[in-house]
Amino acid sequence: MQNKPLNIGVDLGGTHIKFGVTNESGRIISRHAIRTVPETGPDGIISAIAASLQVVVKLAGATVSQVNSLGVGIPGTTDSRKGTVVFAPNIFWRDVEFIKKMRSLYDGRLYIAQDSRAAAWGEYVVGAGKGLSSIASITLGTGIGCGMVIDGKIFNGALNTAGEFGHQIVELEGNLCNCGRTGCLEAHAGGLAIVREAKVRIVNLNSLLHKSQADISAKDIFDLAQQGHSEARKLTARVVRYIGIGLVNLINLNSPELISISGGIANAPSELLLEALIAFVRSRAYPAISTKVRICKSPFAEDASLVGASLLHRQLLPDRDSLSLCV
Secondary structure, three states: OOOOOEEEEEEEOOOEEEEEEEOOOOOEEEEEEEEOOHHHHHHHHHHHHHHHHHHHHHHOOOOHHHEEEEEEEEOOEEEOOOOEEEEEOOOOEEEEOHHHHHHOOOOOOEEEEEHHHHHHHHHHHHOOOOOOOOEEEEEEOOOEEEEEEEOOEEOOOOOOOOOOHHHOEOOOOOOEOOOOOEOEOHHHHOHHHHHHHHHHHOOOHHHHHOOOHHHOOHHHHHHHHHOOOHHHHHHHHHHHHHHHHHHHHHHHHHOOOEEEEEOHHHHOOHHHOHHHHHHHHHHHOOHHHHOOOEEEEOOOHHHHHHHHHHOHHHOOOOOOOOOOOOO
16 A cells, blocks of 8 residues: 555546546556446546546545545636636536536645646656756647746646647638637647548548558658658648647747657657657757747656645645646
């Protein structure tokens, strides 16, 4: 049985909800995952989260009473001080009183943050950004997010929407995004967009992958590209171009020391994603910084948001006993 302080991190994603019990170094001791079912609404998802806490803690050889804190990464705009999810388009949430609802099911220390901000915080505290001052963390999954830590603090912006990396416009008359606008980066290079485009552009995709339409993922498309499929290669090259434009804009505007990339798509073959993105940035970003900013895959890979969420309690906040305790 664990005797040292334990924390639970939850990464609420568009397709899966991942749980992990971690120690103070961010090491994952046990993990659990369930499918996200947006059709059940906020109450259904929150109930599923609460039920899974017992499971992941038991797998760690502990009890819920031994847990120091619970942190949840939310896939959308989150007002952490009020404990509400303002807008999470990929799970169709708007103005959800997350902490109020969760309090009826869990009475321990509870923290929430936008998932990409949680990922950035974990990177800053115990990951690739440890010891640095200002970093950005890009999450590439069902959607595309960005969290920033500037001068040692999670940066939210005056209107609490800083880091909407996936909703910068890359095509004026582009694809419709789940946010309701058109031309967003996420609508052209997020996981859902990659799969959607592949189904249109690649003939006999199901047969090539030996999968049903519902089971095809962005990883499958990158794997197909690595195997040399020409149309898949064209598609992944377009994805890199769009994400690269986003990274150049971010670097030119905010001058971070480090950009880490995490999420499911970050596991794509390096030559098709990470190396290609680095080359794009080197050739397009403002010359004074293009070779100085470090771009890397997060050491936490798909677990970045989970690890960061579990460590949200380590923020230096003036009101640590308030409703949400987290920015």
